[in-house]
Structures are given as C-alpha cells and as structure tokens.
Amino acid sequence: MLSLEFIRANPDAVRRAGELKGEAAPVDEILRLDGVWRGHQHRAETIREEQNKLSKQFAETRDESLKERLREMASTAKTELSVADAVKRELDDLLLRVPNVFHESVPVGETEAENVVIREWGTKPDLGFVPRTHFDLGEALGVMDFERAARVSGSRFAFLIAEGARLERALVQFMLDVHTREHGYVEVWSPMLVSSAAMVGTANLPKFADQAFKVEDRDLWLIPTAEVPVTNLHREEILDGERLPLKYVSYAPSWRTEAGAAGKDTRGFIRMHQFSKVELVKVTTVETSLDEFEKLTRDAEDILQRLGLHYNVLAMCTGDMGFAQYKKYDLNAWAPGLDRYLEVSSCSVFNDFQARRANIRYRPSRGAPPKFAHTINGSGLALPRTIDAIMETYQRSDGMITVPDVLKPYMGGVELIGAR
RNA sequence: GGGGAGGUGGCUGAGUGGCCGAAAGCACCCGCCUGCUAAGCGGGUAGGGGGUGUAAAGCUCCCUCGAGGGUUCGAAUCCCUCCCUUCCCGCCA
Structure with missing residues (x-):
C-alpha cells in the first residue's frame, strides 16, 4: 500500500495513477478520514497526557479527591481512542484498496493492445509441416489427459502421464538448478496454504479474494x-541492509479460481x-530495485533461451499492469501449434507497496532508522505453457516430440517423446 | 487430543502493581588511551504515531514487553480469550 504521508503529499498523482490503472482510488475519502482520525487521536493524547500527570501526582500525594476526576479522564480518553481506532481501521481498509503508482517508463494505455514489445529473442520456427497443438499431440501420445481429469476434478485440470509427467519434473529440476547454481538464488520450499495476513501482504487480499481458493472454516488460502x-x-x-538483495527461487503448485475467465483458454494446458x-523473488534496497528487476527478468529469459524457445518481452501498459505493480514485463513464448504467444512469465517490481503491507x-x-524494502518477483517459469511451447516447437511430422538438449540429462534417457 | 513450561529491545536475559520503554551481558557506533593489535576507560544505540517546524534537525506528547479484551487513579507485572513456541503423554503419514 501507499503511505498516508505519500497520499497527503501527492493526492493528484495518486488519483491519476488510479485512473490510468482503471482502479478508482478513494483519495478524497481517505483525506477526509485522515483528518477525522487525527482529530480524535490528538484529543485522546491530550487527555492522556493530563491523566498521566495527575496519576503520578496521586501516587505521591494519595489525594483521594483526585480519584473521581481521574476516573472520568480515563473513560473519556478511552472513548476518544476507540473512536479514533474505528476511524483508523476504516482508513486502513481504504488504504489497502489504493492501487500503486507506476514508474515513468510505463507506457500509458488502457488495454493489452497498448503494451509495448521491448525485445524479441529467436524467430518463429518453420517446421516444414502444419504444426499441431500441444493438446492434440499430448492426447495422441497419451502424455496429457484432460477428459479423465475433468471426471476426477472438473474443468481446468489435467493429468500428465508417463513422459508428460517426466517432462514436467525435468523442467522443474532444470529451472531450479539454473537459478540456484548460475543465477545465485536460494531455493525455498514453502507452505502452500497461507493466512489472510500473508495474502494481504502481497496484495492478493482484499481485492482479489475471488481469485484464490479458500479453505473452509479456517483462515487459510491455497x-x-x-x-x-x-x-x-x-x-x-x-533486515540487515548490507545483506540485500535477498534472492529466492521456489517451486510450488499454484491454485487459481480463474473467476472471470469463463470460456477463455478452455482447451488445452493453458x-x-x-x-x-518456479518463482523468483527478491527483496532489495530502495536504490537497487529497478536494476534488480531488470536482472530478474533476464534470469527468467535465460531459461527460455536455453530451451530454445522463441519469445518476446512486453512492457505492460498502465491499464493492463495490475493493482500492485510499479512496473511489469510479461514474457511470451511462441507456440507454433496454437499460432500465438503464451504468457510464461510475468515479472514485476512493487517498490515498497508489498513491503509496507507485510512490514518488511x-x-x-x-x-x-529502518526503511521499507522493495520487493520483486517473476515466474522463472510457469510450467504448463512452457510445456506447450516445447511440445509445439519440438514436434516432428510423425507426431513425436524431441526433448530439448538441456532437458536430456533430466529425462532419464528419454530423448524422444512417443518412441515407447 | 490431554497435561506442563514459556513468549520482554539486533541477540541473550532480569524484571510480580507507580521509582520500568525496561537491569545486566553480547553485538554495534563515537570518543579517549595505546608504536600497532588486543585489552581498558567514557558515552551512545528499540519501534510506531500525533503536535510543532518550509524541510532536515530539534523540541514535545501518546502508544507499544505475542494479539485482543478486562480489573485499577495507574499493568511487562493481576484476570479472561486467542495465537505461537517448547516439553511429556496419546494418535499418526
């Protein structure tokens, strides 16, 4: 979240950022409540000050005549404070709903059409035949099964079978190895259920509660x-500033309700x-965050390059960038069968927006004196779409799939999927 | 799940109603001393918020000893609830 101090000093900038992000920021209401809160706070403190003095006097003199007045002051201060607290809670709740401002380099725009391609790597491969989709290939080879998954869990679930499952595991291992051994990240295995407070910390709550699965009767979210x-x-x-940036890489399954995406990408493993x-996370100082953000993006790109997948990097425009992000890049890998790019990574820098919420x-x-840290994260990479791009890029005319060289050491001797 | 112990500053740890935002030690910072290093000596060092101030500094007040509530003129200290840690027993992948 943004600090009250910042909003007080830059109400127009906050309003404008909200408009350009398509997220109306309740700036006026915040400023109003801020005044109300400070009024009550100040009155309460003035009474407390007096009360503390008298109370000390009472301790010395044992003057019983002071008692009645003290009792009264205590109760007035308490009332005043509880009003102040109630207003502050309301204020804090609004603050959690104010979107982050954005960096000056972020393109202004409303929809994804206004995102800007900032670089490309490789070219669309010419396979010499009409490429098939990953789900077509996957089902034919018996390595992907959506129909049975639907029977077990419903739509938007999949089974990966045999080399399909092996490919997924190989990719995870490969990515973790590259990021830990060559890019200097520390591997983390984390809880996969988290509290509401943690969800608020990263700004998944309160705004995006409908995007996450909630455990019934418990304060836990997938x-x-x-x-x-x-x-x-x-x-x-x-944290000790001299030990920043902290660089973490973590493999974990991720769960999303995909509310609002009904009918979108219903076919396939998308x-x-x-x-x-595999997620990359950095905690940095104020000064280095933009630089570390660029580096993190390059670390994610490195995986795509080693896999030999054509991709581009898009700078997200204001309207497509999201509530919490200060700046964001998407990495899109080319999927020849689908004949389109698939978003395989999203890299973001938040400045202190998350750190303030999570108190880092x-x-x-x-x-x-302590400062709020800056946080950065990005996928390095998301598996399903990476698998799709690999299957569609490395497919042969006979429907079998060549394993990319860098994955061979992880595939237990399998070099060609479908050769069983 | 049952029973015991406990949660205090960057760390260790004392503190059972006002003299405590908190002893002592460690760590760190500044200064002195020393040919250098070590030792020694003196001083300093929690966080958040409000007011004042053009801002920084400063001054000043309030809050915070796991969280929330209560008792009291006054709570780290007493009472209640919850969370967490740890030990023993039970159950268990």
Whole structure:
C-alpha cells in the first residue's frame, strides 16, 4: 500500500495513477478520514497526557479527591481512542484498496493492445509441416489427459502421464538448478496454504479474494503463486541492509479460481486451476530495485533461451499492469501449434507497496532508522505453457516430440517423446 | 487430543502493581588511551504515531514487553480469550 504521508503529499498523482490503472482510488475519502482520525487521536493524547500527570501526582500525594476526576479522564480518553481506532481501521481498509503508482517508463494505455514489445529473442520456427497443438499431440501420445481429469476434478485440470509427467519434473529440476547454481538464488520450499495476513501482504487480499481458493472454516488460502509465501518469508522483520538483495527461487503448485475467465483458454494446458511454477523473488534496497528487476527478468529469459524457445518481452501498459505493480514485463513464448504467444512469465517490481503491507524493512546501515524494502518477483517459469511451447516447437511430422538438449540429462534417457 | 513450561529491545536475559520503554551481558557506533593489535576507560544505540517546524534537525506528547479484551487513579507485572513456541503423554503419514 501507499503511505498516508505519500497520499497527503501527492493526492493528484495518486488519483491519476488510479485512473490510468482503471482502479478508482478513494483519495478524497481517505483525506477526509485522515483528518477525522487525527482529530480524535490528538484529543485522546491530550487527555492522556493530563491523566498521566495527575496519576503520578496521586501516587505521591494519595489525594483521594483526585480519584473521581481521574476516573472520568480515563473513560473519556478511552472513548476518544476507540473512536479514533474505528476511524483508523476504516482508513486502513481504504488504504489497502489504493492501487500503486507506476514508474515513468510505463507506457500509458488502457488495454493489452497498448503494451509495448521491448525485445524479441529467436524467430518463429518453420517446421516444414502444419504444426499441431500441444493438446492434440499430448492426447495422441497419451502424455496429457484432460477428459479423465475433468471426471476426477472438473474443468481446468489435467493429468500428465508417463513422459508428460517426466517432462514436467525435468523442467522443474532444470529451472531450479539454473537459478540456484548460475543465477545465485536460494531455493525455498514453502507452505502452500497461507493466512489472510500473508495474502494481504502481497496484495492478493482484499481485492482479489475471488481469485484464490479458500479453505473452509479456517483462515487459510491455497497459494495462487509461491510469491505469496516467499515474499512473506521476512514479514515483520528488520533486515540487515548490507545483506540485500535477498534472492529466492521456489517451486510450488499454484491454485487459481480463474473467476472471470469463463470460456477463455478452455482447451488445452493453458489456464488451469492448478499449475506448477518456479518463482523468483527478491527483496532489495530502495536504490537497487529497478536494476534488480531488470536482472530478474533476464534470469527468467535465460531459461527460455536455453530451451530454445522463441519469445518476446512486453512492457505492460498502465491499464493492463495490475493493482500492485510499479512496473511489469510479461514474457511470451511462441507456440507454433496454437499460432500465438503464451504468457510464461510475468515479472514485476512493487517498490515498497508489498513491503509496507507485510512490514518488511531493512536498516540501510548500522544505527540508521529502518526503511521499507522493495520487493520483486517473476515466474522463472510457469510450467504448463512452457510445456506447450516445447511440445509445439519440438514436434516432428510423425507426431513425436524431441526433448530439448538441456532437458536430456533430466529425462532419464528419454530423448524422444512417443518412441515407447 | 490431554497435561506442563514459556513468549520482554539486533541477540541473550532480569524484571510480580507507580521509582520500568525496561537491569545486566553480547553485538554495534563515537570518543579517549595505546608504536600497532588486543585489552581498558567514557558515552551512545528499540519501534510506531500525533503536535510543532518550509524541510532536515530539534523540541514535545501518546502508544507499544505475542494479539485482543478486562480489573485499577495507574499493568511487562493481576484476570479472561486467542495465537505461537517448547516439553511429556496419546494418535499418526
């Protein structure tokens, strides 16, 4: 969230950011409540001050005549404070719904059509035959099964079978190995159910409650991404500034309701209620976050390059970028069978928007007062669509799929899917 | 699930009604001393918020000893509820 201080000082900037993001920010109501809250707070404190003085006097003099007045002051202060608290809660609730501002380099636009391609890698492969879709190939090879998954769990679920399951595991291993050994990330295995407080920390709550699965009768949510537990890893902490940035990589299944996406991407292994993802998370200082964000994006791109997949990088425009992000890039891999790009990664920098919610701070140097950290995350990568791009890019005219070189060491001797 | 112990500052840890936002130690910072290092000596070092201030600094007040509520003129300290940690027993992948 944004600080009250910032909103007080820059109400117009906050309003404008809200409009461009398509998320009306209740700035006026916030400023009004801020005044009300401070009024009550101030009155309560003035009474308390007086009360504390008298109370000390009473301790010395034991003057019983003071008691009645003290009792009265105590109760007035309490009332005043409870009003202040109620207003503050209302205020905090509104603050959680104010979208983040964005970096000056973010393109202004309303829809995804106004996103900007900032770079491309590779070219669309010419296979020499009409490419098939991954679900066509997957079902024919018996490595993907959507029909049985629907019987077991409903739509938007899948079984991966035999080399399909093996490919998924190989990719996870490969990505984790590259990020830990070559990019310097620390591997994390995290809880996959998290509290509401953690969801608020990453800004998945309160605004996006309908996007996540909630456990009945408990304050627990299935994680929509490993970003949630890993970003919250250091919640309520004051970190040593000299040890930043912290770099984490975490493999976890992710669960999403996909509310509002009815009818979209219903065929294939694209938009699932449950999917695997290797997530990159950084906690940085204020000064280095933009730079670390660019580097994190490159780390994710490196995986696509090693897999030999053609992709592009899009800078998200204001309207397509999201509530909490300060700046965001999407990585889209080319899927020849579907004849379109698939979003396989989304990399974002939040500045202190999440850190403020999760109360993640650091001390820039010894003795210096703490500051809110900056957080960054990005998929490195999301599995289903990466699998799709691989299957469609590496398919042969006979319907079998060549395993990319970098995955061979992880495939237990399988070099060609479908050769069984 | 049953029973016991416990949650205090960056860390260890004392504190059972006002003299406590908190002893002592560690760590760290500044200064002194020393040819250098170590040791020694002196001082400093929790977080959040309000008011004042053009801002920084400063001054000042309020709140915070796991969270919330209660008793009391006054709570780290007493009472209640919840959360968490830990030990023993039971159950169990």
